[in-house]
Amino acid sequence: MTLELNTLYNSDCIEGMEKLEDKSIDMILCDLPYGTTNCKWDEIIPFDQLWEQYKRIIKDNGAIVLTASQPFTTKLISSNMSWFRYEWIWKKGRHTTGFQNAKRMPLKNHENICVFYKKLPTYNPQGIIPLVKVRKSSRRKGGDLLGKGLTKEYTTTHTNYPRSILDYSRDKKTFHPTQKPLTLFEYLIKTYTNRGDLVLDNCMGSCTTALAADNTKRKWIGFELEQEYCNKGIERINTNREQLGLSQASVRTINDLLEGGYENDSTNHTR
Structure with a gap:
């Protein structure tokens, strides 16, 4: 099955990635769930299933760039030590957390960005x-x-x-609790891909990856399980695409492709 480009799929990411062709993705850029809250969307994806799909769909010279924060960072790196290469540190401008523990440990204003690959990827x-x-x-x-x-x-x-160390302040307008700066993701996409390359985000959330790809003239595919974030995300994507003079993107499901029913049903999908 061939998934459509520049499309947001309301789907479990493992089920969605199973539909992607082997070695079809130039870069994976994803803000994975860290498992630091009790929210349903923050449950850690089983690493064995995640890497089975990542290794299959990424090109041999593609980069897998994943945001993280301790203790999730250690778990993520340990899940694939043979492909882990290095990390960036995202300094969150003046945004700081951890005041409740300020007398026990330093305040925190950074996250990790872990870079994995099989062979040396594009590096600009x-x-x-x-x-x-x-x-x-x-x-x-x-x-x-x-x-x-x-x-x-x-x-x-x-x-x-x-x-x-990459110093980027958080975006002022956000709707997702872990939303990453648009300029940070543009930087990462320009670093590890060229124009026209295909970027996958298997946990779209705020859909920042899609905006960053559109702004830098890359193609994208995204998966997001939560309907609420799909609805808000596609609105954000299409507002940006309209400003860029691009055609509107769609939210679809894997079942739409299996059943071929999308074209005749405009009520259940955001165009």
């Missing part, structure tokens, strides 16, 4: 500045302590390469 470092004069340097590879080893010449053509 953002904000780099070309050097007026190219710099060359020689460095030893191995055997430095003994003064031995091969010498390799490096050429530096740019400066201002990204560092691991």
